[in-house]
Amino acid sequence: xxxxxxxxxxxxxxxxxxxxxxxxxxxxxxxxxxxxxxxxxxxxxxxxxxxxxxxxxxxxxxxxxxxxxxxxxxxxxxxxxxxxxxxxxxxxxxxxxxxxxxxxxxxxxxxxxxxxxxxxxxxxxxxxxxxxxxxxxxxxxxxxxxxxxxxxxxxxxxxxxxxxxxxxxxxxxxxxxxxxxxxxxxxxxxxxxxxxxxxxxxxxxxxxxxxxxxxxxxxxxxxxxxxxxxxxxxxxxxxxxxxxxxxxxxxxxxxxxxxxxxxxxxxxxxxxxxxxxxxxxxxxxxxxxxxxxxxxxxxxxxxxxxxxxxxxxxxxxxxxxxxxxxxxxxxxxxxxxxxxxxxxxxxxxxxxxxxxxxxxxxxxxxxxxxxxxxxxxxxxxxxxxxxxxxxxxxxxxxxxxxxxxxxxxxxxxxxxxxxxxxxxxxxxxxxxxxxxxxxxxxxxxxxxxxxxxxxxxxxxxxxxxxxxxxxxxxxxxxxxxxxxxxxxxxxxxxxxxxxxxxx
Amino acid sequence: xxxxxxxxxxxxxxxxxxxxxxxxxxxxxxxxxxxxxxxxxxxxxxxxxxxxxxxxxxxxxxxxxxxxxxxxxxxxxxxxxxxxxxxxxxxxxxxxxxxxxxxxxxxxxxxxxxxxxxxxxxxxxxxxxxxxxxxxxxxxxxxxxxxxxxxxxxx
Amino acid sequence: xxxxxxxxxxxxxxxxxxxxxxxxxxxxxxxxxxxxxxxxxxxxxxxxxxxxxxxxxxxxxxxxxxxxxxxxxxxxxxxxxxxxxxxxxxxxxxxxxxxxxxxxxxxxxxxxxxxxxxxxxxxxxxxxxxxxxxxxxxxxxxxxxxxxxxxxxxxxxxxxxxxxxxxxxxxxxxxxxxxxxxxxxxxxxxxxxxxxxxxxxxxxxxxxxxxxxxxxxxxxxxxxxxxxxxxxxxxxxxxxxxxxxxxxxxxxxxxxxxxxxxxxxxxxxxxxxxxxxxxxxxxxxxxxxxxxxxxxxxxxxxxxxxxxxxxxxxxxxxxxxxxxxxxxxxxxx
Numbered sequence: 001x002x003x004x005x006x007x008x009x010x011x012x013x014x015x016x017x018x019x020x021x022x023x024x025x026x027x028x029x030x031x032x033x034x035x036x037x038x039x040x041x042x043x044x045x046x047x048x049x050x051x052x053x054x055x056x057x058x059x060x061x062x063x064x065x066x067x068x069x070x071x072x073x074x075x076x077x078x079x080x081x082x083x084x085x086x087x088x089x090x091x092x093x094x095x096x097x098x099x100x101x102x103x104x105x106x107x108x109x110x111x112x113x114x115x116x117x118x119x120x121x122x123x124x125x126x127x128x129x130x131x132x133x134x135x136x137x138x139x140x141x142x143x144x145x146x147x148x149x150x151x152x153x154x155x156x157x158x159x160x161x162x163x164x165x166x167x168x169x170x171x172x173x174x175x176x177x178x179x180x181x182x183x184x185x186x187x188x189x190x191x192x193x194x195x196x197x198x199x200x201x202x203x204x205x206x207x208x209x210x211x212x213x214x215x216x217x218x219x220x221x222x223x224x225x226x227x228x229x230x231x232x233x234x235x236x237x238x239x240x241x242x243x244x245x246x247x248x249x250x251x252x253x254x255x256x257x258x259x260x261x262x263x264x265x266x267x268x269x270x271x272x273x274x275x276x277x278x279x280x281x282x283x284x285x286x287x288x289x290x291x292x293x294x295x296x297x298x299x300x301x302x303x304x305x306x307x308x309x310x311x312x313x314x315x316x317x318x319x320x321x322x323x324x325x326x327x328x329x330x331x332x333x334x335x336x337x338x339x340x341x342x343x344x345x346x347x348x349x350x351x352x353x354x355x356x357x358x359x360x361x362x363x364x365x366x367x368x369x370x371x372x373x374x375x376x377x378x379x380x381x382x383x384x385x386x387x388x389x390x391x392x393x394x395x396x397x398x399x400x401x402x403x404x405x406x407x408x409x410x411x412x413x414x415x416x417x418x419x420x421x422x423x424x425x426x427x428x429x430x431x432x433x434x435x436x437x438x439x440x441x442x443x444x445x446x447x448x449x450x451x452x453x454x455x456x457x458x459x460x461x462x463x464x465x466x467x468x469x470x471x472x473x474x475x476x477x478x479x480x481x482x483x484x485x486x487x488x489x490x491x492x493x494x495x496x497x498x499x500x501x502x503x
Numbered sequence: 504x505x506x507x508x509x510x511x512x513x514x515x516x517x518x519x520x521x522x523x524x525x526x527x528x529x530x531x532x533x534x535x536x537x538x539x540x541x542x543x544x545x546x547x548x549x550x551x552x553x554x555x556x557x558x559x560x561x562x563x564x565x566x567x568x569x570x571x572x573x574x575x576x577x578x579x580x581x582x583x584x585x586x587x588x589x590x591x592x593x594x595x596x597x598x599x600x601x602x603x604x605x606x607x608x609x610x611x612x613x614x615x616x617x618x619x620x621x622x623x624x625x626x627x628x629x630x631x632x633x634x635x636x637x638x639x640x641x642x643x644x645x646x647x648x649x650x651x652x653x654x655x656x657x658x
Numbered sequence: 659x660x661x662x663x664x665x666x667x668x669x670x671x672x673x674x675x676x677x678x679x680x681x682x683x684x685x686x687x688x689x690x691x692x693x694x695x696x697x698x699x700x701x702x703x704x705x706x707x708x709x710x711x712x713x714x715x716x717x718x719x720x721x722x723x724x725x726x727x728x729x730x731x732x733x734x735x736x737x738x739x740x741x742x743x744x745x746x747x748x749x750x751x752x753x754x755x756x757x758x759x760x761x762x763x764x765x766x767x768x769x770x771x772x773x774x775x776x777x778x779x780x781x782x783x784x785x786x787x788x789x790x791x792x793x794x795x796x797x798x799x800x801x802x803x804x805x806x807x808x809x810x811x812x813x814x815x816x817x818x819x820x821x822x823x824x825x826x827x828x829x830x831x832x833x834x835x836x837x838x839x840x841x842x843x844x845x846x847x848x849x850x851x852x853x854x855x856x857x858x859x860x861x862x863x864x865x866x867x868x869x870x871x872x873x874x875x876x877x878x879x880x881x882x883x884x885x886x887x888x889x890x891x892x893x894x895x896x897x898x899x900x901x902x903x904x905x906x907x908x909x910x911x912x913x914x915x916x917x918x919x920x921x922x923x924x925x926x927x928x929x930x931x932x933x934x935x936x937x938x939x940x941x942x943x944x945x946x947x948x949x950x951x952x953x954x955x956x957x958x959x960x961x962x963x964x965x966x967x968x969x970x971x972x973x974x975x976x977x978x979x980x981x982x983x984x985x986x987x988x989x990x991x
Contacts, residue, residue, distance in 0.1 A: 034648070044697030044706075044724070051710050138851035142837070165565060169521070169558035175551040176528055182728045183535075183544035185838040187760055187815040190535050190548055191528070196735060196763070200727020214600075221593050224626060264847055265840070320866055321847050325697075328843065332703045338945055342866025387626035391619050392641055394600055398607070398615075399649060406725055407732075411604055419597065426588050427517050445547040446840060452542040453837040454809050454853065459541065 007354035010056070011362045017060045021359060024064020025366040031065065032072020033084045035209045035400040039069035040325045047333045055337040059352070060359055062333065066326055067363040070268055070305050071115040071371060078107045078298075079381050080393065082213045086205060087268035087305040089435050090276040092212070094290065094297030101293055102232045104379040109236040110295060111302045112371030113243060114250055118303030119364040121254035122261070122310025126317075127357045131346075133311075134318035137262045139471050142450030143462065147475035148263065149444040152270050152436065154482045155277045159432040161291060167433045170424070174437025175444070177202055184446060197409040204438040206401050206410045207417050211431045213397040214418020217390045219425065224386050231379040237372065242295075249279060249296060250303040257304030261311025267324035268305035268312075269439055273432075275304030281485075310360065317353050319343055512572045513584040518563045525555035596622060616642050684744055684922050685718030691747045694733025696726040699841070700779070700862055704910050705749040707942045708776065711933035716925065720747070729753050729816055731763050738769060742915035744922035747773070752908045755966040756816045758986040759979045766966065770913035771923055772958040774930035777943050777950045778907035780861040781822060781879035782887065786852050787871055794877040794896035797856060798830060805833040811845035811857030812836040818908055819845075820978065821969060822858035822879065825906070827976035829899035849873060860908060861886060861947035880904060886947055902991075903968050909951065911958070927954045967991045 011017045031037045043062050050058035073088030078095035091111065098107040125133070140148075153171060160167020180191045181201025192198040253275035260271035279290075279300035286294035312323030320342035322328035334341045339349060346353050381389075401414040421431055455461040466472045529552035535545030574580040603618035619638035624631060691709065695701040702724065709720050725733035730753045740746040748770065757763040783794065791797045801808050812819040819836075826832045837854050839845035842863045848854050850872050858879070865886055867873040877893040878884050881904050894901050912930055914923065933939060934952040943950050953961050968991050970983040984990065 030648075037649075040697060044702070047697075047706050051707070138847065141851065141853040142848065163562065163565065165558050165561040169525075169555055169562060172551050172554040172558060176532075176548065176555065179548050179551065182731075182762075184814045184840060185812075186544045187729060187762060188535065188544055190544060191531055193531075196728075196731065199762075200732040218593055218597070221596060221626075224592070264844055315847070319847070319850070319872075322843055328699075329697045332697070332699070332706070335703050335946060336707050336942070338942070340866050340945070343870035343872050344866055347870075385627075387623055388637055390596070390626065391622040394603075394622075395615055395619065395641070395645070398604065399645065403649075405727065405732075406723055408604070408608065411607075415600060415604060423517075423588075427511060427514055441547075441551060446838070448547060449542055450837045450839065450848075453835050456806060456835050457540065457542045 004350070004354050007351040008358040010351070010355050011060055011359040017056060017359075018362070020057055020060040021064040021363050022366045022370075024061040024066075025068040025363050026064075026370050028065040028068020028070075029072040029075070029367075029370055032069035032088075033075040034396060035076060035082055035084050035205075035213055037400060037403060038085060038205065039066055040329055041403065042069065043326055043329045043333070047329065047336055050333070051336060055334070055339065055352075056355060058333060058337065059330075059356065062330055063356065063359045064363045064366065066309055067119060067306070067360065067367055068370070070309055071112070071119075071302075071367055073305075074111045074115070074298075074302055075108065075378065078111065079104055079378065080389075081216045082393065082397075083208065085269075086208055086435065086439065087272050087308070088301065089208065089212075089269065089432060090272045090301035091298060093276065093432065094288075094292070094294045097288075097291070097293035098298070099231075099379075099382050100229055102229050103293070104231050104382050105233045105236045105375050106238070107298060108375050108378065109372060110238045110242075111298050112368065113238055114246070114299045114302040115306040115371065116364050116368045117243075117247075117250050118254045118257060118306035119309060119367065120361065121251065121303070122258050122307035123357060123360040123364065124310075125255075125258045125307075126310040126313050126360070130314050130318050130353075133258070133262050133314050137264065137315050137321075137323075138319075140263060141465075141469070141472070142447045142454060143465060143469075144472055144475055145263070145265065145447035146444060146451055147466075147472065147479055148260075148266060149440045149447060151475065151479050151482060152266075152274065152440045153444070154479065155273055155436060156433045157482075158277045158280045159273070159436065160430050162428055166429050170429050170431075170433035171437035174207070174434035174439075175441025176437075177207055177434075178204060178438035178441035179445060185449060197407070200405070202413055203404050203410065204435065205404050206414050207438050208435055209397050209401050210414040210417025211421035211434060213393055213400075214415060215421030215425060215431070217393045217397075218418065218422040220386055220390055224390075228383045228385070231382055233376045233379055236375050246296065246299045249283065250299055252282075253278060253300040253303045254307035257307030258311040258314075260304075261308030262314045262323055264315060264321060264323055265443060268308035271308040271311075272301035272305040273436060275300040306364075313356060313360070316341065317356065318346060320345060509570045510566060510572045512574055512580050512587065514572070515563075515566055516577075516580070518559065518566060522556070522559040522563060525552060525559045528552040529556055592626075595625060599625070612642060612646070615645070684925055685716060687745070688719045688721050689716075689745050689747055690740075691720045691722050691749050692733045692737050693722060693724050693749050694726060694730035695724070695751065697724050700860065701749070701751045701910055704776065704943075704946070704948070708933060708939055709749075711936045711939050712929050715932045716929035722749075729757075729762060729814075731757065735763060735765070737913070738765060738915065740915065742917035742919075744914055744918045744926065746915070747926070748913040749910070750913065751910050752965065753816060755962065756821075756969065756973075758988070759970045759973065759981055759983055760816045761981070762816070767911075767913065767962050769916060771916050771918060772962060773912040773914055773923070773926045773954065774934060775909055775911045775951045775953040775958045775961050776930075776934055777948045777952070778909040779948050780884050780886070780907055781818065781858055782861055782864050782868070782875045782890065783822070783856060783877045783879065783893070784846075784849065784859050784864045784868065784873045784875055785856040786849055787874050788852070789855060789874070791856075791876065792874070793891055794893055797876055798832060798896065801832050801834055806835060808834045808856070809837050809854040810834040811849055811854040812838045813841055813845065814838050818860065819858040821973065824973040824976040824978035825900060825903050825969075826897065827978070828903075828972040830897055846873075865947045879906065903972055906965070906968060907949070909961075909965070911962075930954070963989075964991065 031042045042065050073084035074091040077083040077088040077092035078099050081092050081096040083089045083092050095107050156167045156171045182199045183190050256275045257271040260266055279296045283296045286296045288294045290297050312327045315321040315323045316327040322331055331341045398411055401411045466476050532548035532552040536543035574583055599622050606614040616638050620634050623634040693702055693705050734754050737746050737748040754766045757766055791800050845857050849857050868875045875887055875890040878890050880892050881894050882892050967988055970988050973979045974983055
């Protein structure tokens with residue numbers, strides 16, 4: 001027990017480790033804020049960089065970058081309407097309107113505090129229930145992944161302002177874009193039109209940068225001469241009363257984040273969108289309408305994507321299986337450092353587990369400090385003249401896209417998606433559903449085919465399994481419930497009931 | 504976007520184009536594996552493209568009964584659309600961006616500098632010295648951030 | 659730090675450096691090393707561990723560049739399109755040897771010069787610890803009793819599990835449902851959750867789980883027991899006929915453009931040979947569950963040829979591929 005405690009406090013008591021964690025968190029915020037510079041990439045560069053280091057030093061730096069990077073994406077989402085990473089797509093929905101109202105500082109302040117709360121809850125869950133949740137992740141059969149993806153796609157309903165048909169079209173378009181490339185089962189090309197460059201598919205970050213970054217730059221060209229929004233930079237820190245008010249919501253969305261984060265192949269990006277959807281469904285009186293600058297619309301995704309970090313560590317530390325792309329690289333780092341990530345890691349090297357837990361908590365504290373530092377300066381970015389900001393955004397989009405896969409072809413695609421997104425925006429299509437489709441489409445395709453192959457292509461057997469497995473049954477009912485609440489059927493029922501009750 | 508009773512200029516044409524595009528996607532999806540199996544490489548793409556076609560039809564259906572935009576024929580509508588959404592400024596900026604991408608393989612820093620200076624000159628209608636200074640500063644920031652700090656492989 | 663500056667300036671200066679005798683003092687700038695797989699994968703891990711030793715031997719800096727996609731087609735063809743000046747190195751795995759028969763691309767490693775065949779992985783056939791079969795013979799019997807009901811984890815056409823199952827099918831009969839995952843990781847997770855029944859895996863991926871008792875190894879894909887997994891029978895015990903394909907394993911290698919000047923080739927070959935032989939890297943390989951090969955020159959070419967021939971002909975025999983290997987110039991083993 002005392003040993004556990006000493007491992008837990010290791011990062012807190014060693015100035016060297018503390019410094020590395022702080023450095024990592026600080027760097028992570030900026031890596032996360034720049035679209036295209038991803039945490040995965042930064043961590044994988046670090047693996048060869050920290051090759052000769054002590055393993056604890058390397059892990060401390062990596063944890064810092066992870067925590068900082070997941071949070072950093074919200075910065076550019078709020079300030080420029082360009083999510084720095086897919087996990088902060090949902091943050092832009094209400095964060096950017098807030099910046100437009102001169103509340104960028106307050107939005108960043110709130111998202112910082114909420115990220116920290118989410119991160120700490122995620123860490124707490126990791127520390128207290130890792131083995132239990134790790135086993136839960138194993139219960140998910142391919143058909144359950146399919147159901148999770150289907151539930152995720154139902155978010156289209158709440159992501160599409162106005163026309164549902166347009167939202168559905170956008171999501172299907174996203175799914176088709178996500179499916180471009182080599183089929184993972186048969187290795188034949190899909191929608192590649194014979195182009196070798198397309199065999200590797202189109203990375204959804206490329207799509208995201210184009211749809212949000214370039215489209216936004218083109219859109220802003222119209223506002224070149226309009227006066228800039230003066231930012232209020234007082235009252236950056238949310239009041240205690242405000243934090244307490246959002247606490248119940250943030251705990252719920254953090255739990256969504258942890259659970260989704262645990263599942264391999266589904267990460268903070270989906271968690272944040274699901275949390276946003278949850279907030280939209282459950283919060284009856286948001287500070288402003290959702291999509292127009294509701295604080296709740298910031299709280300939900302920011303807590304969820306930070307909590308997902310703790311979740312992603314669960315299968316990594318208990319089973320040696322990656323919970324997401326970043327933990328996959330961390331597993332590689334452990335291997336390079338001569339450790340054997342697997343179920344025996346917790347038995348043979350328990351210090352790795354408790355050290356990580358302590359370190360995650362520490363990184364969250366640093367996040368609070370660094371996140372709240374320099375907000376005033378950052379808020380000024382919104383006040384930069386558009387004529388300077390727009391070319392700079394485009395250059396960053398180019399660099400960011402290129403750094404994803406070092407492919408110039410993808411940079412041209414990115415620009416094309418930018419123009420496409422701009423035109424779609426003109427006619428009232430939303431960008432959120434396209435990204436959602438691009439992330440979930442491939443997941444749904446592979447899980448659908450895994451589920452089908454598992455039952456020997458027999459739909460009747462698959463249907464039977466959906467009803468007989470408890471987990472699948474829960475997910476199926478959840479899906480049907482959401483579907484029902486999205487369709488006019490429920491409204492019709494309510495309409496029938498209301499006159500009866502008022503009489 | 505607010506829902507109005509009047510169609511946007513070009514909205515009907517755009518929705519027809521979307522439908523045509525969706526049908527094209529459906530054909531491509533069919534070519535992957537046809538209707539060979541419910542568990543083929545083409546099964547899910549076919550499903551997704553079917554959803555696209557249906558959604559595009561539904562979008563077109565929604566346009567019914569709404570007042571046409573105030574335009575005289577195709578040519579005028581196209582002109583109005585361009586004026587509203589693709590004014591010379593947008594077109595020239597996009598062209599600059601394409602030239603930038605096309606020249607990037609000669610030298611990343613040189614073409615980026617050129618792009619920044621030219622686009623700032625154009626968007627601010629002059630002020631060469633300040634454009635040069637700002638572009639140099641931004642290039643320096645990019646260099647520090649990407650090449651030095653994170654050693655990202657640039658084009 | 660200055661060297662990273664050189665790397666970014668490299669493309670703009672490439673015309674200049676080409677005009678100079680580029681091989682005079684190779685390497686005079688950073689070398690781009692392309693890893694055609696994503697970060698965190700087995701290939702990425704091996705290459706990131708090896709590169710610091712190569713840098714020390716060669717006295718130059720490598721910039722590791724992940725270019726994943728299309729079963730490594732994207733990254734490999736990128737290296738082929740670069741100038742043959744030794745400044746672009748491909749750090750890849752076995753996959754290009756199957757491109758021609760899988761119709762993925764029209765090149766293979768014979769279009770490159772093999773600098774070093776670094777090592778190969780041992781393959782084990784793993785099942786959930788609670789599975790009703792304990793060795794290969796019992797697995798085969800179970801699949802024959804109920805053909806097409808057992809679920810095998812796969813990683814798609816050309817992946818390790820489908821190649822192994824093709825080899826088994828070439829000498830015996832193993833009729834199963836192939837469930838395809840995006841890689842080892844998700845497949846192993848499904849195996850632990852009993853959503854699939856068995857999966858051929860690399861020792862590197864399976865060893866820790868076998869050791870902790872979450873999975874059990876039915877057989878090692880070799881003619882003898884492997885020291886890492888004592889007590890696990892070699893596959894030849896239940897399936898003697900498969901010996902003609904052994905030894906067999908997925909491998910990693912470093913490659914350059916075929917037309918690279920000979921003295922640069924030699925410098926790279928020497929550096930890689932010394933780096934792979936480094937005791938620290940050997941320790942990593944052992945810990946990783948892989949066998950060191952460290953082949954170069956004619957030996958490496960011979961290895962590549964045999965690997966390709968054995969693999970493609972067994973796949974053809976098991977009807978896992980349609981085109982006859984000799985129609986694309988692959989001789990019978």
